[in-house]
Amino acid sequence: MGIPMIKINNEQDKIVFVKEDSDIIEKIFSDMLDSENIPSSAEVSLVLTDNAEIQELNKEYRNIDSATDVLSFPIYEETELKSIKEGNIPEQILLGDIVISLEKAEEQSKEFGHSFKRELMYLFVHGMLHLLGHDHLEEDEKKEMRSREEAILEKFSLTR
Numbered sequence: 001m002g003i004p005m006i007k008i009n010n011e012q013d014k015i016v017f018v019k020e021d022s023d024i025i026e027k028i029f030s031d032m033l034d035s036e037n038i039p040s041s042a043e044v045s046l047v048l049t050d051n052a053e054i055q056e057l058n059k060e061y062r063n064i065d066s067a068t069d070v071l072s073f074p075i076y077e078e079t080e081l082k083s084i085k086e087g088n089i090p091e092q093i094l095l096g097d098i099v100i101s102l103e104k105a106e107e108q109s110k111e112f113g114h115s116f117k118r119e120l121m122y123l124f125v126h127g128m129l130h131l132l133g134h135d136h137l138e139e140d141e142k143k144e145m146r147s148r149e150e151a152i153l154e155k156f157s158l159t160r
Contacts, residue, residue, distance in 0.1 A: 005041075005042075005043045005044075006025060006026055006029045006043070006044045006045075006046055007043070007044070007045045007046065008022055008025065008046045008048065009045070009046070009047050009048065010048045011047055011048060011049050011053070012048060012049050012050040012053070012102055012103070014050050014102065014103055015050075015102035015103060015105075015106055015116075017048055017102065021117060021120060021121075024117070024121060024156065024158075025046065025121070025124055027156065028121060028124060028125060028128075028152065028156060029044065029124075029128065031152070031155070031156075032125070032128050032129075032132065032152065036085065036132050037085045038084060038085065038093065038095070038132065039084070039089050039093060041089075041092075041093055042093040042094075042095050043092070043093065043094050043095065044094075044095045044096065044097070044098060044128070044131060045096075045097045045098070046097075046098045046099075046100070046124065046127075047097065047098070047099045047100070048100055048102050049099055049100070049101055049102070050101060050102065050103045051067035051101050051103040051104055052067070053101075054067050054068055054069075054071065054099060054100075054101040054104065055067040055068075057071055057099060058071065061073075067101060067103075067104055068101070068104065069100065069101055069104040069105060069108060069123050070098065070099065070100050070101075070123040070124075070126055070127045071098070071099045071127075072096065072097070072098050072099075072126075072127040072128075072130035072131055073096045073097040073098075073099075074095065074096040074130060074131045074133070075094050075095060075096040075131075076095065076096075076133070078133050081132065081133040082133075095131040095132070096131045098124065098127035098128065098130075098131065099127075100120065100123045100124065100127065102120070105119045105120045105123055106119075112160070113160075114160045117158065118153070118158045118159070118160065121153060121156065121158045122149060122153060122158070125148075125149050125152050125153060126145075126149060129145055129148060129149065134148065
């Protein structure tokens with residue numbers, strides 16, 4: 001149908017973002033679309049930023065005046081996603097935007113004792129799952145989402 005497209009915009013200069021990480025993100029993206037039965041023509045925008053910028057976005061969109069690690073801005077409602085997964089495919093599938101603070105990813109990788117790459121990929125997977133209609137507001141949803149996150153990361157050898 002098309003090739004998966006993830007547009008990565010590195011809008012910060014505090015943390016080095018390497019081509020290898022971009023390649024892994026693209027592979028995870030493609031795999032997640034496939035496993036969720038989303039056509040490969042889907043598009044996502046990924047913005048890499050710093051703590052100051054993500055704090056502004058968090059304040060503006062969630063009314064929380066603090067830096068966070070990842071924000072997701074899905075385009076589709078749950079019923080629309082379900083329809084796409086069932087084969088009712090619109091001409092263009094724009095799943096939404098993911099914003100990740102690379103500064104926060106680095107802080108958290110040290111805090112949790114694993115690599116920056118693992119933390120970055122975890123945040124990407126988490127954001128993608130939100131764009132694909134998953135949530136973690138209820139305890140059962142949280143368990144399901146955590147299980148999916150770990151399974152995807154394990155598939156790409158990104159364990160703790």
